[in-house]
Structures are given as structure tokens and as C-alpha cells.
Amino acid sequence: xxxxxxxxxxxxxVVVLSSCGSKMKGLSSEYFTVTPQVLxxxxxxxxxxxxxxFPEKFFNKKAVLTVTPILKWDGGQxxxxxxxxxxxxxxxxxxxxxxxxxxxFTMKTKFDYAPEMAKxxxxxxxxxxxxxxxxxxxxxxxxxxxxxxxxxxxxTIKNSNIAIGEDAFQRVIKQAKQANxxxxxxxxNLRKSELKSEDIAALKESMKDVATDTKSKxxxxxxxxxxxxxxxxxxxxxxxxxxxxxxxxxxxxEQMKKAKLKGYLDTDYTAEDWEGFQELVSQxxxxxxxxxxxxxxxxxxxxxxxxxxxxxxxxxxELADEILPQLRRARITLNYQLIGRSDEEIMDxxxxxxxxxxxxxxxxxxxxxxxxxxxEKIYTTATKLYPNDYRGYNNLAVIAYNKxxxxxxxxxxAKAAKADxxxxxxxxxxxxxxxxxxxxxxxxxxxxxxAGAKVGDEALGNLYIAQGQYSRAATLLANNATNSTxxxxxxxxxxxxxxxxxxxxxxxxxxxxxxxxxxGARTDNASLIYDGxxxxxxxxxxxxxxxxxxxxxxxxxxxxxxxxxxx
Numbered sequence: 001x002x003x004x005x006x007x008x009x010x011x012x013x014v015v016v017l018s019s020c021g022s023k024m025k026g027l028s029s030e031y032f033t034v035t036p037q038v039l040x041x042x043x044x045x046x047x048x049x050x051x052x053x054f055p056e057k058f059f060n061k062k063a064v065l066t067v068t069p070i071l072k073w074d075g076g077q078x079x080x081x082x083x084x085x086x087x088x089x090x091x092x093x094x095x096x097x098x099x100x101x102x103x104x105f106t107m108k109t110k111f112d113y114a115p116e117m118a119k120x121x122x123x124x125x126x127x128x129x130x131x132x133x134x135x136x137x138x139x140x141x142x143x144x145x146x147x148x149x150x151x152x153x154x155x156t157i158k159n160s161n162i163a164i165g166e167d168a169f170q171r172v173i174k175q176a177k178q179a180n181x182x183x184x185x186x187x188x189n190l191r192k193s194e195l196k197s198e199d200i201a202a203l204k205e206s207m208k209d210v211a212t213d214t215k216s217k218x219x220x221x222x223x224x225x226x227x228x229x230x231x232x233x234x235x236x237x238x239x240x241x242x243x244x245x246x247x248x249x250x251x252x253x254e255q256m257k258k259a260k261l262k263g264y265l266d267t268d269y270t271a272e273d274w275e276g277f278q279e280l281v282s283q284x285x286x287x288x289x290x291x292x293x294x295x296x297x298x299x300x301x302x303x304x305x306x307x308x309x310x311x312x313x314x315x316x317x318e319l320a321d322e323i324l325p326q327l328r329r330a331r332i333t334l335n336y337q338l339i340g341r342s343d344e345e346i347m348d349x350x351x352x353x354x355x356x357x358x359x360x361x362x363x364x365x366x367x368x369x370x371x372x373x374x375x376e377k378i379y380t381t382a383t384k385l386y387p388n389d390y391r392g393y394n395n396l397a398v399i400a401y402n403k404x405x406x407x408x409x410x411x412x413x414a415k416a417a418k419a420d421x422x423x424x425x426x427x428x429x430x431x432x433x434x435x436x437x438x439x440x441x442x443x444x445x446x447x448x449x450x451a452g453a454k455v456g457d458e459a460l461g462n463l464y465i466a467q468g469q470y471s472r473a474a475t476l477l478a479n480n481a482t483n484s485t486x487x488x489x490x491x492x493x494x495x496x497x498x499x500x501x502x503x504x505x506x507x508x509x510x511x512x513x514x515x516x517x518x519x520g521a522r523t524d525n526a527s528l529i530y531d532g533x534x535x536x537x538x539x540x541x542x543x544x545x546x547x548x549x550x551x552x553x554x555x556x557x558x559x560x561x562x563x564x565x566x567x
Contacts, residue, residue, distance in 0.1 A: 024060050024128050026138040031055065032124065038551055039071075039122060039145030041113045043468025044440055046071070046146050048122065050107040054085075059097040061087040066127040071111050071145065073120035080109040113148065119549050120145045147551045149518055150491055153465040154436055155511050156483035160462060162398055162432050163425035163453040165391030165416075167363035170340065174220075177334040179203040181248055185328060186232065188243030190251055203332060207259035210336050220335040221264040222256065224249045229327035230272035231309045231320075241269040248330035273327045274305070280323050286316065343368055350378070359386040363395075372399060383415075390419040394426050401429070406436060424453040431459060440466045461488060483511045490515065495523050510540035514547070521552045529556065533565050 035049040050069065059065070068082040083105065086094040097103040111117070121144050126137035179199035181190060194200070210217045226245035228237040249267045256265065278296070281289050292312060299305045312319055341349065341361065349356050350365050357365075359382060366378045376399050382392030397412035410433055416426045428450030434443035443466065447459050457476045462484050464473035473488035474497070481504035489498035502508075502516050513536035520528025536543040544566045547553055556562040 022060075023135065024058065024063060024065070024137060027055075027058070027126070027140055029140050029142055032140065032142045034122065034143040037143065038147055038554070039120070039143055040147040041150050043150070044113055044438065044466065045468075046111040046113055046117070048080075048107075048109050048111070048143070050109070050124070050142065052105050052107070052124075054097050054102040054105075056102045057099060058102055059085070059087055059099050060128075060130065061089040061099050062130055063087045064090055064092065064094065064129045065097075066129075067105075067107070068125045068127070069107065069109055070123045070125050070139070071117060071120050072123055073117050076116065078111055078117075079125075080111060083107050113146070113151070115148075115151070117146060118148050144551065149487075149550075149552060150465065150468065152487055152511065152515070153462060153484065154438065156487050156515075157432055157435055157462050158404065159483055159509065159511070160432065161455050161458055161480075161482075162401055163394070163428040163450065163455045163459070164398055165363075165394040165423070165425045166454075167360045167367075167391075169358075169360040169364035171342075173338040173340070175217075175336050175338050177203055177206040177336075179332050181251075181330045181332070182325070183244055183328045183330070185229075185325070186236070186240055187328075188240060188247055190247050195251070203334060204255055204259065206334055207255060207261045210334070211259050211261040216339045218337045218339060219261065219263040220337060221266050222252060222261075223333040223335065224252055224265065224267040224330060225333070226267075226269040226330040227273040227276060227327055228269075228271055229324040230274055230277055230305060231324055233306060234271060234303070237271040241271045244330050245269040248332065252332055272305075276327050277309075277323065280326055281319075284318070284323065286318060288316070292316070292319075350381075354381050355385060359389055359391075362386075363391060366395070372402075375399065388419055390416040390423045390426055393419065394423065394429065397429060401432070406433060409433065422449065424450040424456070426450070428453045428455060428459045431463065435462060435466055458482075458484070461485075464488070465491065481505050483509075483515060486512070486515050486519075490519060490522065493522075495519060508535075510536045510543055512536075513539065514543055517547070518550075518552050521556070526556075526559075526561075529553065530561055530565060533562075537565065 031053045033051045035051070039046050039048060048069065052067070064084060064086045066082050066084045069080040071078045071080070084094045085097050085103075085105070086092050088096055088099055090096070095103075095105070121141055123139045123141050125139050128135050128137060179197070179202065181194045181200070183189075184191075210219050224245060226241050226248055228241040228244070230237070232240070245267050249265060253265055256263070278293060281292055286292065295312070296305060296308060299308055309319075346357065346361050346365050347368060350362065354362060362378060362382045362385070366375045369375060369378075376396065379392045379395045379399070382389070383396070386392065393412045393416035397409040397416065400406070400409035400412060409429070413426060413430055413433070416423065417430065420426065427446045431443040431446035431450060434440070434446060440463070443463055447456075447463050450456060450459065453459070458480055461473045461476035464470070464476065465484065465488050470488055470492035474485070474492045474494060477485040477488050481501050483505065486498045486501040486505070489495075489501060498515075498519055502512060502519065505512050513532045513534075515532070517529045517532030517536065520526065520530075520532060533543065533547055537547075548566050553562065
């Protein structure tokens with residue numbers, strides 16, 4: 001009897017030891033949970049969180065197990081970073097899993113997205129090492145993938161407002177021609193030497209020009225502003241400045257009559273020109289100019305300032321010899337408007353001889369026509385006559401982009417960037433081309449340089465979609481009823497806003513209707529799905545194949561109406 005018991009105990013020990021030392025068995029999918037359940041592309045990547053469980057009595061005490069996520073699709077696969085675990089009797093630095101109790105784990109990983117991954121599946125691969133032996137366990141499929149709605153930005157940006165290099169044309173330009181008449185200290189008479197200066201001569205010529213060229217020049221007024229330096233008494237300075245005003249005004253009135261210039265003569269005087277004094281001192285090379293200005297700022301009363309001016313002038317000879325004399329003057333200003341060509345004159349001159357037009361006039365001519373071929377011709381003219389300005393090339397790139405000719409757009413933008421590499425419009429548009437190529441990093445670099453462009457917010461909004469920053473994208477795009485705006489709102493789960501935006505788009509295209517169908521799928525609105533896909537496929541038949549492989553519509557895969565739409 002004792003021999004029989006002993007035999008049974010020995011047999012039991014062999015069985016136990018045998019079970020502990022046998023190969024590990026495969027796991028089923030029920031031990032793993034993946035978030036999200038259907039993989040989704042966010043910012044050009046597929047983020048995945050895998051929560052797994054090793055059941056009781058699964059993990060061999062002497063084994064090392066490596067778990068590797070693998071995304072597989074037709075024609076390829078991509079492995080993510082592995083996680084390694086070890087049994088209780090293994091000496092190592094990996095996480096130890098109890099044979100008796102098992103254990104849980106969480107893996108967070110991501111895959112760089114490529115379009116061929118749209119129909120894919122996530123597997124876990126298991127490699128076991130025990131001593132010198134290595135073997136694999138059956139792979140386990142844990143998720144399907146992937147929803148790539150965020151990647152639609154590469155289609156929606158084709159209809160975005162890319163940046164035009166605008167003209168700076170002004171039909172009416174204010175002009176001001178000035179001349180100064182200088183006076184001796186406490187004198188009001190006009191010296192002949194001053195009246196023969198180059199500035200006065202040029203002013204007189206300008207008066208004649210404005211008087212005769214009434215078509216392109218219109219007089220506003222002529223101003224006389226007389227001044228006295230602030231180193232005399234107030235009563236004296238009032239008389240001096242007033243006398244300079246009177247004598248200068250009389251002279252200007254005579255010159256206007258000689259030039260046959262009819263218009264207003266406005267006159268004024270400043271008895272103590274403190275502002276002019278402070279400006280000249282601040283611009284001077286005086287070693288103690290900051291001290292001078294600070295001391296003068298301490299005195300608010302004119303009499304006190306006058307006394308300090310005299311004291312300072314006696315110490316600083318430069319004030320008396322160079323600064324104060326410049327304030328004893330009368331300034332004459334001829335204010336007039338320069339009137340440019342009318343729209344009709346610009347277009348007529350463009351047809352006859354565009355060489356006679358300025359660059360701004362040529363660029364302005366482009367907005368006088370809605371004919372794209374005419375605009376292209378105008379921009380080409382701009383590049384030929386003004387090859388060093390970026391705007392002609394940039395705007396030709398815009399036309400090519402809107403036609404879908406991205407190679408030509410890139411060629412023109414290269415020329416525009418050569419003319420001005422810092423131009424905001426050029427950099428924004430280069431950013432758009434980078435987004436089309438899926439190069440988000442390059443797009444970010446370009447658009448940072450193009451922040452000053454008028455379409456900067458829209459460009460950044462599209463960049464944020466590509467980066468997966470959907471809330472920021474939706475905020476920046478909120479004022480534009482575009483496909484990009486609707487896409488940002490969809491991805492940000494603002495479904496009510498997305499619906500309003502899609503309804504407000506003026507010229508809906510296939511992408512507009514496809515987004516409507518996606519909205520329907522996300523809100524369980526079958527009519528939106530059917531109507532959206534019907535219109536999308538009508539405008540672009542390739543949308544049928546796209547919808548057939550889009551996991552947004554996975555719930556409707558067996559729906560007869562859905563299937564009929566795709567035929």
C-alpha cells in the first residue's frame with residue numbers, strides 16, 4: 001500500500017513539473033481590448049491603446065514573452081514597438097508575470113499612416129524564449145482599421161482660398177510738397193537768400209504743375225506754419241512768430257497768383273516751439289542731451305523754461321549755434337491729391353502698351369475682369385515687365401493651383417520665392433502644396449513664415465486639421481463656409497455646426513456631399529448618408545469605391561439601399 005501511494009505521488013510531481021515546463025499556449029482575442037475599437041487616423045498617425053490580460057496558469061515561469069503589435073494590409077505590414085514580459089524564475093529587467101495569478105498590461109503605440117492602410121487589421125504577434133529555444137504563438141487579430149476621415153484635408157484644401165499677392169494701387173494719393181524759410185533771431189523779414197533756395201524753387205514749380213495739370217492733380221490747400229525758438233519771452237515770441245506768419249503768407253499768396261493756383265491758404269504760428277526743440281535735441285549728438293531733456297521736462301511754466309533755456313544755452317554753445325536757429329522758421333506745405341488712371345483708362349492702356357503702366361496698375365487690372373484666362377495674361381505681363389516682384393509669379397501659381405495643376409503651381413512659386421523668399425503669400429501657398437503632399441512638418445515651417453497673409457487663419461486651420469488639433473482648427477475656420485471647416489467640425493464632433501456649414505457652402509462639390517454622408521453615418525441619419533453619397537457619386541463616380549472601403553459606413557455595409565448606391 002505504501003509503495004502504491006509513493007508511486008502516485010511521484011507521478012503527480014512529474015505531471016506538475018511537466019505542465020510548468022511545457023510550451024505556452026496561444027491566447028484568444030477575448031483577452032485584449034483595443035481603444036479605439038476601430039482604428040482612426042489622427043494627425044497622420046494611427047494611435048492605439050491595447051489593454052491585455054495574461055490568464056491564470058498561462059505564463060511559464062522560465063519563459064520570456066515578447067508582444068509585438070503589427071498592422072497588416074493587402075500587400076504590406078508595419079510593426080510597432082514591442083513589450084517584453086518574463087516568468088517568475090527568469091533573471092531579467094522585464095516585467096514579471098505570475099504563473100498562478102496571471103497579470104494585466106497596457107501598451108500605447110502608434111503607426112505612421114499611409115493611404116494603403118485604409119483597409120487594414122491590427123494583430124498581436126507573440127515570441128517566446130525559454131533558455132536557448134525560441135518559438136512563436138499564433139497571432140491574434142485585435143482590431144480593424146482604419147477610419148481615415150481626417151486625411152480628407154488633402155482633398156478639402158484643393159478648394160481653399162490660397163493667398164493672392166495683392167496690388168497696392170491707389171487711385172487717389174495724397175501728396176505734400178514742403179519748403180522752409182529760415183529767419184535770423186528775433187527777425188521777421190524774408191531774406192532774399194532764403195527765397196532763392198532750392199526748396200523754394202521746387203515748391204514754386206510744384207505750384208505751377210498742380211495749377212496746369214488739373215486732370216491728374218487736385219489742390220487741397222497751402223499751409224503756412226511759422227515758429228519762434230523758445231529762448232525769448234512769450235510776448236516777444238508772439239510778435240516774432242506772428243510777424244513771420246504774416247510776411248510768409250503774403251509771399252505765398254503772391255506765388256500762388258503767379259502760378260495761377262486757385263485754392264485755400266491756411267496760416268498759423270507757434271510762439272514757442274517746444275516740440276521742435278525737444279525733437280532736435282533728441283536727434284542731436286549732444287553728450288548730455290538726455291539730461292537737458294529731463295531738466296526741461298521738470299518745468300511746465302513758459303517763463304521757467306525760457307530761463308532754463310538761456311542758462312543751458314550759455315553752457316552748451318551747440319544749442320545756441322545749431323539747435324535754436326533751426327526753430328526760427330516758417331514751413332510752407334503744398335497739399336494736393338495725385339489722381340490715377342480710371343479703370344477704363346487702365347484697361348485701355350493695358351491693351352495698347354502695358355509698358356506705360358506701373359506694376360500696381362497692372363496687378364490692379366486683374367481684379368477688373370473675372371475671366372481667368374485674362375487674369376493669367378495680366379499676371380504674365382507683370383512677370384515680364386517686373387520680373388523682380390514676386391506677386392505676378394505667385395498669382396500665376398494661384399491660378400494653376402485652382403485648376404489642379406500643382407506641378408505648374410510649384411514651378412511658379414519657386415520663381416516667386418526667388419524674388420522674395422520672405423513673402424507671406426508665397427510661404428502660405430508653399431505650405432498648401434506641402435499639405436497636398438502630406439508633408440505636415442514642411443507645411444508648418446512655411447505657414448509660420450506666412451502668418452501675415454490675409455488667408456493666414458484659414459491656412460493655419462487646415463494645418464491644424466493635418467496635425468490632429470481639431471478644436472483649434474474648428475475655431476480658426478469658423479468664419480468660412482468651406483469643406484475644410486465642415487471637416488474640422490466633424491472631427492471635433494461638433495455635428496450640429498458641421499451640418500450648418502455643409503448647408504451654407506455656396507458651390508458644393510463631391511467632397512461636400514461625401515462629408516455630408518460621413519456626418520449622416522456619425523449621427524445615424526440614413527437619409528443624409530444616402531443623399532450625400534448619391535450626389536457625391538453623381539459628381540465624382542470614384543466616390544463609390546471610396547465609400548465601399550470607408551469604415552465610416554461599416555454599419556451600413558449590408559444595407560441594400562447603401563449597396564445599390566455604390567453600384
